[in-house]
Every structure is written in structure tokens, then in C-alpha cells.
Amino acid sequence: MYDRVLSGIHFMSGNIACAEGAIAAGCRFFAGYPITPSSEIAERLAARLPAVGGTFIQMEDELASSIAIAGASWGGLKSMTATSGPGFSLMQEHIGYAFMTETPVVLVDIQRGGPSTGLPTLVGQGDMMQARWGSHGDYEMIALCPASPQELFDFTLRAFNLAERFRTPVLVMSDEVVGHMVERVEIPTAEALEIVERHQPPSPPEELTLPYHTDEVNRIPPMAPAGEGYRVNMTGLTHDERGYPTMNAEGQDRLVRRLVGKIRQHADELELCVEDGIEDADVVVIAYGITARVSQGAVRRAREAGLKVGLLRLQVAWPFPDARIARLAESARALLVPEINLGQLVREVERAAHGATRVVAVSHAGGHYPAADTILAAIEEVNK
């Protein structure tokens, strides 16, 4: 309980694995607010963080939680919050703020049925578009989609690495079933973990005059550590390389294009998915989270029945893997997208497929995950 990395094989729920992934990644600050079905993450970190020299704070609401982690990040700590639908809605302004100020933070959403209070204790995947577009203005998001407790450990750790690498907020978009599911989780030794640390300015404090200056290739500025004498203005206003407000159209276009571009241009590097038998498939099921787990069974049964069916399991929803979907659309007769919402990522599949093949949604508004039978029936229907 007092070790930084609980190396070994565990029987662990997804939410607990998420908390352990954060600690293993070096997270030392958590600010949160209780909300079902994510509260176990906060409760675990309330016990664990003080034991590894970190800080747990329960805030007065999600507005406070989502900005406290930005403050902690600027203070030099890797920081995180966790929530579910209603809390995620409240955090949207600060997600945009973290993007604009290039603040590495991790936000975990254990999705439940919405909108509003919806189904506090039951599963949903209805926040996928909010993850991409929930804050105002133009931005680009990195959102990971774990489908098991193991992946909640792995992807939470990965989210911290990506947040530091790209200097941006990163989302872990899980769901109630994966969060509460208890499975085998293998935690590597501390030495075996790949941990990305913050990229620091090359020049000493007195020489750093352009803290937001970047190279032309990566377009990611280093981040000055607090307490070492660097003087950096951090603002949600449109700003220039000095960090000074630039209230004009040119400055706005230059800054927002860089912020969006630094992620978009690395979309290939960010892409992560698991392909299962899609090479010669007539029908490809595209799914994520718990829905992908259920789809595995449906795809297997379809194959046993002699159908040529494959599965593309998305492990990263944003940036969306446009090119991969476009290639699939050339080879498959139909793309089937089961989701626990009334059709969110299916719109992205349609956009990326660009009319080259048939795209079919298998949707449900939430409360349970689709039965394998339902997905199998949909496979058989499009295969006719």
C-alpha cells in the first residue's frame, strides 16, 4: 500500500486500477468531487496519495476540481481529476482553459447514462462527442478508451505521458462497467514503466524571454518549472510567444492553429487500436470500451457461422483514426458501429468512410451494454 508502483498481479476493479495507473505515472495531486460511478478513484487516491507523498483534496465542486489540477500542474506536479457525466459537463470550461494554457492534466470520465442525472449507477457512452467538442472554441483533444481494468491502468499512465509530451489535457473516457469490472491487472515493475517527464526550457530563467516559443517541427513549447525563477505569464487570453495577450485576429489564428496543429500533426503517433480479422472481412465492427468487449463475442460467433467479420477496437477515440477508417471503407461491405449512445462516433466513421461503404449504427441510449446477440443480429442483417 505504501509502494509507488504496486508491481505484481492483482485482482482489481477498473477504478482502482485507474488510481494505481495514475500513481505509477507519477501523479501526486488529485482534486475531485464525489460522483457515481467514479467515486472509488477518489477514495483510493485519498488513501494512496498521502502514502507516496502526494496530495488528495476533495473540492467543493467540479469547477474547482478541474482548475485545481491545472494549478497543481503549473506548480510542477502531475495532476488528475476523475468524474462522471454531470461533473464532466461542469469541467468543460477548464478543459478548454487547460488546452489554451497548454497545461498537462489528466481527466477521467467514468461514463454513465445521461443526459442530466440520467442513470447514475448504470453504463453509458454518451460523453464521447462532449469529450471532443464540449468546451467552446476550436481545440483538439486526446481521449483514450480503455476496455478493461488492465487498460484503465495502462491508459491512465499513458494519459499522463501524453499530457506531458504534448503539454495538453488528456481524457480517459471509460464507462461504468469497465470502471466497476474486477479482473486480472498486471502492474509491471517501476523500472519497466516508461514515464515521460516534463520538457523543460533549454535556457536559464533570466534568458527565457519567449516561454511559448516552439520549434517548427513539434510546435510544443517546453514548460518552465515553478520555483526556479522562471517568470511566465499564463493566460486563457489569446497570447503570443512571450505569453502577452494579443487581442487581434492574426495572433488568434496563429496561436489556435499551432495548438490544434501540435496534436493533429501527430495523429498517426497517437493512433491506437486492435485489429482482429479485418483484412478480408466483409463486415467490420468498430467499437470501444465495454461495447468492444461484447463485440468480441459477437464477432467470434459470426465467424463460427462462416461469416467474414472483423473487429476494430478503438483504444483512442480522439484524434479519430480517419485514414484507417477510410482504408477499411474501401475493403469492407459494411462498417457496424455499436455504441451506448444514440450515435456519436458512428458519425465520425461515416465522415471518414466518405460514402465508400455502408455505415450502420447499433445504438442504445444507456443503462446496459448491448447484448452480443444484438450485435450478432446486426452483423447478420448487414451481411444479407
Next chain:
Amino acid sequence: MNETAFKNVKSLPSSHLLGTGTPMCAGCGGLEALHEIYDVLGEKSVFVNAAGCMTLLAVYPFTPFRGSWLYTAMASAPAGAQGIRDALDILKQKGEIEEEEDLQVVTLTGDGAAYGMGLSATSGVIERNLDFLYICYDNEGYGNTGQQYSGATPHGAKTATSLGLSGFAGYKKPLFDIWAAHRPAYVATVIGAEPLDLARKIEKAKSLKGPRLIIALSPCPTGWDFDPKESVNIGKLAVKSGVWPLKEYVDGQVVHTKLPTRRLPVVRYLETQGRFRHLFEPERQEGLLKEIQQRVDEYWAAVTC
């Protein structure tokens, strides 16, 4: 309190307006208080409920209320009450409802919303002198999500997010004072275990116009870890030990409605609840117990009326 209709316990209403069969926990001190409050308040009331345990009360059609109920997000119940009050006033102005058809607008939230997230909205409606009644059932933690600590959690209490040997490091926020500092029409503390005091306060609140705010300490078997049958006893101990002062603010004055002349030691209250067990076992934490007692003593030393 000279003109009260409630001379003694026997004169309390026995109408039992609040229906039975709610999904609240057995021994819920909040439900006990609400039950008594509703009987005095009467059925011509509309409840505006923020997210919390009592959201579960009115899972339609099994609502125990006689009238309407509106659910709002966690932070916004007082603002929701504003909308309802204004709408009723407009209907009255237009002559579409008669004066006797008017409703008491009642905001009902737990301590999570009252002490924390909803405080800004409460401050806003008091500033606008909204004619409404706020009832906070205070079980000193986020009971509905598993009793994590809140701004109402007492010093030293163990919660799902204050698990160390010393329990919760913070101190219960003085919400009564914060509300009273806004100079509303009425503020009072009550507890279901003292029904006569409670009834008189609701009676008074009902007779006034403007913002009227009530905090009901709500012994919580699930969150505080005690046998549900002890709920009333623990409520009485909270008052007798001086932990929960019964008082009211009206006309710019704070008056205590029950002065415990011979206060019981605070440990008598603390030792009844699992959330304080770590103060007694495996070793008695004399320092912390002394500090808790001292704070209660200091409070009462400053009380003059």
C-alpha cells in the same frame, strides 16, 4: 415564541403528510426531520431538490410528497426556487391563481450542496430577498455517494475520503453564521430528535416572508455507522453534549432556543458512532478528544442568550 400553537409535545401535528415507503435508509435522521417539518408546513408547498440522498425520495410515482417536486443539478436548487417563486408571483399578478392557491417554495438539499457547491446560488437568492424556505438535511458528508467528507464534516470524523488516524482534518463550516451574515428573514438549526423546538421554528419560518433557512442535523446510520434504532438517541446526545446548538437568527439577533445547562461530555456523543471509533480504539486519542471538547466549550462560553 409566545404565540406558538405548539405548547407541548402533545400539541404537535399528527397528520403524517409525508407518505411512507420511501427508499431512504432505516433510521434516516434527515427523513425524520423532513417528516416533522412537512406536517407543520402543510401540503401547499412545492419542493426544489438538489442532487443528494433525498433525490431518491421522489422517484415517481412513489413520491411521498402531496404536491409537486422539482429536481435540479447539485449547485442550483435555490436558483430553481427563484424561477418557481417568480412564476407563481406572475400567475398571482395575472389573477390566474388566487392567494389561497399560492405555494410555499421549499428548497431541499443535503449538506454537500448547502455548505459547498450551492452556496453561491444561496447567496444570490438571499441577496434578491427571495421568498422561500431552505431546508438543509445535514448528515455531515456526501451520503448518497458513500459518505465522502463535505464542508459540514466535523473535525476528526472518518469518511470515505478521510481515512487516516486523525480522521477529517478540517472543521465544520459555520453555515448558520454564513447564512445569517446575509441578513435574511430567518435562520435556524433544528434536529428531528427535538420535535417541539423544530415545530416552533418551522411555524415561525412559515409566518415570515423572505429567505428563511433551516439546517437540520441528520444522524445518518449508514454514514456515521450506528444502529438505525439509535438515531433519535444520537440526535438527543448531539444537543445535550452541546455539539449541535439549537438556535435561531431573527431580526438581527441570534437566540439559543435550548440552553444545555448541564452539558454532557462530548465523548458520550462521539462514542456512539463508528465514524469516531478510531478516537477510542486501538488507543484513545486524548489530544484530539480534548480538542473537540474544548471547541464545544469555547462555543458555549461565548453564548449569552
